[in-house]
Amino acid sequence: MMRRPVRVAVTGAAGAISYSLLFKIAAGEMMGKDQPVILQLIEIPQAMDALRGVAMELMDCAYPLLHTITLHDNVEDGFKNAHYALLVGARPRGPGMERSDLIEVNGEIFARQGKALNDYANRDVKVLITGNPANTNALIASRNAPDLSPSQFTCLTRLDHNRAKGILANQTGATPRDVNGIIVWGNHSPTQYPDLHHATILGEPAINQVDMNWYKEEFIPKVQQRGSEIIQARGLSSAASAAQAIVDHMHDWVLGTEPGEVASMGILSDGSYGVEKGIFYSFPVRCNYGRYQIVQGIELNDFSKECLKVTEQELLEEKAVVNHLLPEETAASH
Ligand code: NAD
Numbered sequence: 001m002m003r004r005p006v007r008v009a010v011t012g013a014a015g016a017i018s019y020s021l022l023f024k025i026a027a028g029e030m031m032g033k034d035q036p037v038i039l040q041l042i043e044i045p046q047a048m049d050a051l052r053g054v055a056m057e058l059m060d061c062a063y064p065l066l067h068t069i070t071l072h073d074n075v076e077d078g079f080k081n082a083h084y085a086l087l088v089g090a091r092p093r094g095p096g097m098e099r100s101d102l103i104e105v106n107g108e109i110f111a112r113q114g115k116a117l118n119d120y121a122n123r124d125v126k127v128l129i130t131g132n133p134a135n136t137n138a139l140i141a142s143r144n145a146p147d148l149s150p151s152q153f154t155c156l157t158r159l160d161h162n163r164a165k166g167i168l169a170n171q172t173g174a175t176p177r178d179v180n181g182i183i184v185w186g187n188h189s190p191t192q193y194p195d196l197h198h199a200t201i202l203g204e205p206a207i208n209q210v211d212m213n214w215y216k217e218e219f220i221p222k223v224q225q226r227g228s229e230i231i232q233a234r235g236l237s238s239a240a241s242a243a244q245a246i247v248d249h250m251h252d253w254v255l256g257t258e259p260g261e262v263a264s265m266g267i268l269s270d271g272s273y274g275v276e277k278g279i280f281y282s283f284p285v286r287c288n289y290g291r292y293q294i295v296q297g298i299e300l301n302d303f304s305k306e307c308l309k310v311t312e313q314e315l316l317e318e319k320a321v322v323n324h325l326l327p328e329e330t331a332a333s334h
């Protein structure tokens with residue numbers, strides 16, 4: 001029997017990421033091949049013509065699972081009753097910029113969007129922030145949505161996770177499906193820590209199959225700098241791979257991680273692994289029944305502990321910069 005359609009709101013729907021993302025969602029890659037979707041597409045007023053063009057193309061694909069498309073030039077209408085909200089719309093960085101340079105321009109957007117989710121979305125809405133700087137924008141959005149639980153907000157570090165998996169597979173001659181247990185800790189930024197100490201390739205420890213020098217001197221910086229490397233090469237930031245990561249993140253959150261596998265998700269720190277509470281930090285999680293749980297009990301050596309601290313410190317600094325966009329926490333927000 002066909003399920004009832006779910007409402008998926010997407011901001012930045014006429015942008016580069018969405019031009020891959022929306023077609024994957026409509027094809028059933030994100031919510032499952034038996035789940036019809038209503039797409040609530042949101043753009044700024046100046047981009048509504050382009051958005052109408054995207055909507056025409058979606059219709060022309062005649063996807064069996066695409067129930068309805070609605071177009072909105074404001075988030076207050078666009079988020080109405082949304083079960084899932086994908087916050088993609090924001091300014092991307094160009095060559096020579098860091099993602100944190102976007103804090104000032106993008107921060108305000110996420111304060112308004114948090115309020116709109118609070119006032120208009122379904123009470124169980126699941127939110128994923130992709131617009132950069134993603135972790136700190138997630139903090140801003142969640143703090144501006146006092147009636148929703150902060151656990152309903154997440155940010156995208158799955159792209160970093162997938163990059164780490166792909167680069168490791170390529171280096172060792174494995175295929176990505178043979179690689180398990182990758183963890184990306186911290187910020188979606190050059191301080192992130194892609195950790196291979198718990199990863200396996202065909203069930204054997206990955207760390208024994210690579211040179212330690214390669215791991216520390218090449219692999220870690222490559223994953224950390226992959227976004228910039230792509231901007232340098234393309235002149236534009238990653239788009240199709242970001243869309244795939246959004247699909248993977250939401251798919252795992254809603255439908256569950258593969259048995260035995262972990263995912264990396266940016267979530268509000270609860271103090272696990274000594275990470276200060278109150279920042280959005282990427283942790284290893286397992287998901288089932290529509291919930292995520294941090295994987296506990298992972299042993300961290302001194303090198304890893306130091307890497308976790310460096311990226312935590314950066315997030316605390318970003319938090320201080322956006323303090324004016326963070327209303328006081330209320331009892332309801334916890
Ligand atoms: P893009 O410029 O192609 O598209 C962004 C779209 O958002 C534009 O169409 C713009 O009109 C729209 N927009 C801007 N402000 C909006 C608002 N307030 N409401 C609704 N729509 C709005 O950019 P893109 O390549 O699609 O990237 C989008 C964002 O995602 C950027 O901030 C980029 O840095 C970020 N990004 C994050 C990751 C990650 O892994 N977290 C990966 C790739 C890109």
Ligand code: LMR
Binds near residue numbers: 093099230231237238
């Ligand atoms: C990425 O990692 O590709 C995105 O965050 C875009 C960027 O600015 O690097």
